[in-house]
Amino acid sequence: MNGFFLSPSLKNSTHFIHDLKLCKVFLNDDARFPWLILVPKINDVSEVFDLSFDQRHLLMDEVSTVSSVLKKQTKADKINIAAFGNITRQLHIHIIARFETDAYWPQSVIGAPNPITYDQSLKDEMLRLFRFLLNE
Amino acid sequence: MNGFFLSPSLKNSTHFIHDLKLCKVFLNDDARFPWLILVPKINDVSEVFDLSFDQRHLLMDEVSTVSSVLKKQTKADKINIAAFGNITRQLHIHIIARFETDAYWPQSVIGAPNPITYDQSLKDEMLRLFRFLLNE
Numbered sequence: 452m453n454g455f456f457l458s459p460s461l462k463n464s465t466h467f468i469h470d471l472k473l474c475k476v477f478l479n480d481d482a483r484f485p486w487l488i489l490v491p492k493i494n495d496v497s498e499v500f501d502l503s504f505d506q507r508h509l510l511m512d513e514v515s516t517v518s519s520v521l522k523k524q525t526k527a528d529k530i531n532i533a534a535f536g537n538i539t540r541q542l543h544i545h546i547i548a549r550f551e552t553d554a555y556w557p558q559s560v561i562g563a564p565n566p567i568t569y570d571q572s573l574k575d576e577m578l579r580l581f582r583f584l585l586n587e
Numbered sequence: 588m589n590g591f592f593l594s595p596s597l598k599n600s601t602h603f604i605h606d607l608k609l610c611k612v613f614l615n616d617d618a619r620f621p622w623l624i625l626v627p628k629i630n631d632v633s634e635v636f637d638l639s640f641d642q643r644h645l646l647m648d649e650v651s652t653v654s655s656v657l658k659k660q661t662k663a664d665k666i667n668i669a670a671f672g673n674i675t676r677q678l679h680i681h682i683i684a685r686f687e688t689d690a691y692w693p694q695s696v697i698g699a700p701n702p703i704t705y706d707q708s709l710k711d712e713m714l715r716l717f718r719f720l721l722n723e
Contacts, residue, residue, distance in 0.1 A: 498666055499647070500655040511635070511647040519636040529676070530634055533669035537685060537693035540665070549673060557673035559695045 455492050458541040466569075468578055469585045473509040474544075476517060476585060478577055481566035485525045485548040487517055487581070490541065497540045514544055520584045521548050533561055591628045594677040602705075604714055605721045609645040610680075612653060612721060614713055617702035621661045621684040623653055623717070626677065633676045650680055656720045657684050669697055 457475075465477035465488055473493075479486035491502065491510060499507060518530045527548035534544045545561055555563055569577065593611075601613035601624055609629075615622035627638065627646060635643060654666045663684035670680045681697055691699055705713065 498654060498658065499668065500651045500658075502651075504648075507647050507651055508644045511643050512640075515636045515638075515643055518634060522634065522636075529671070529673050531669070531671045531673070532635065533667070533671070533695075535665070535667045535669070535695065537665050537667070558698050559669075559671065562694050 454494070456494050456541075457490065458539050458543075460539045461488070461490060461541065461543060464566075466574060466578060468581045471513045471516075471585070473506060474513050476581070478569075478574070478581065479545070479547075480568045480574075481563075482569045482573060483563075483567050484553060484560055485521060485527070485577075486560075487521060487546045489513060489517060489544040489546065493542075496542045497536055498542065499534060501542070510544070514546065517546050517585070520581075521546055524580070524584060531559070533559075535561060590630070592630050592677075593626065594675050594679075596675045597624070597626060597677065597679060600702075602710060602714060604717045607649045607652075607721070609642060610649050612717070614705075614710070614717065615681070615683075616704045616710075617699075618705045618709060619699075619703050620689060620696055621657060621663070621713075622696075623657060623682045625649060625653060625680040625682065629678075632678045633672055634678065635670060637678070646680070650682065653682050653721070656717075657682055660716070660720060667695070669695070671697060 464480050468476045468478055474489040474491050477488045479488050522530050525548040528551050529549045531547040531549050600616050604612045604614055610625040610627050613624045615624050658666050661684040664687050665685045667683040667685050
């Protein structure tokens with residue numbers, strides 16, 4: 452997509468996985484939680500109601516697909532979905548696999564301090580895996 | 588809707604505002620933040636991908652409408668939207684007006700301890716206001 456702008460804070464905290472029709476899908480760089488982020492490829496949008504009717508439906512389709520893939524792959528107890536944007540205003544949707552055994556359960560992990568970034572081999576494995584699953 | 592079951596934890600922490608086509612809209616009983624909750628009137632659903640294709644699109648329409656109404660009415664700096672459900676599994680979507688001056692900014696307020704429940708007159712005013720705005 453020509454001229455698409457990705458906020459530096461998103462760029463610096465994620466790894467690109469895959470292009471869907473509306474959104475780019477990223478892996479959040481925190482190995483404590485399987486955590487994907489969807490960013491609509493549309494500039495200057497910060498709220499879901501800034502999207503057109505068709506774009507919003509497409510966003511829901513993609514959120515639903517990615518959530519379902521993440522749940523099936525990880526066997527998570529619950530998928531957490533959120534669009535906050537208090538710090539990074541560019542519209543982005545967090546899709547996080549949560550487990551009753553994870554360190555923050557049942558609290559939100561968005562903004563959880565001290566992320567453990569992926570090492571190269573685990574990162575490569577995650578990117579390969581989700582590229583494969585989202586291409587099916 | 589016959590036989591619709593509302594989780595006791597949602598029932599005990601909210602006040603009913605209005606029926607939309609898919610969702611019931613509630614006021615979250617915490618006067619610190621203008622905070623609405625949408626609950627699809629469908630039993631045994633905990634993830635968005637448990638909904639049908641049409642239901643998911645309708646959910647997005649209603650999330651978008653309610654977010655837009657809440658933003659316009661409150662002049663919030665940002666709308667926060669989330670479907671977590673780690674504690675209450677019944678699918679419910681938080682739609683929260685956030686301000687750079689609020690006590691938790693920029694952190695999430697979901698699960699914030701010690702809610703300040705509405706007094707009767709402010710609660711009645713909020714219910715009247717949002718019934719009016721969502722009926723327009």
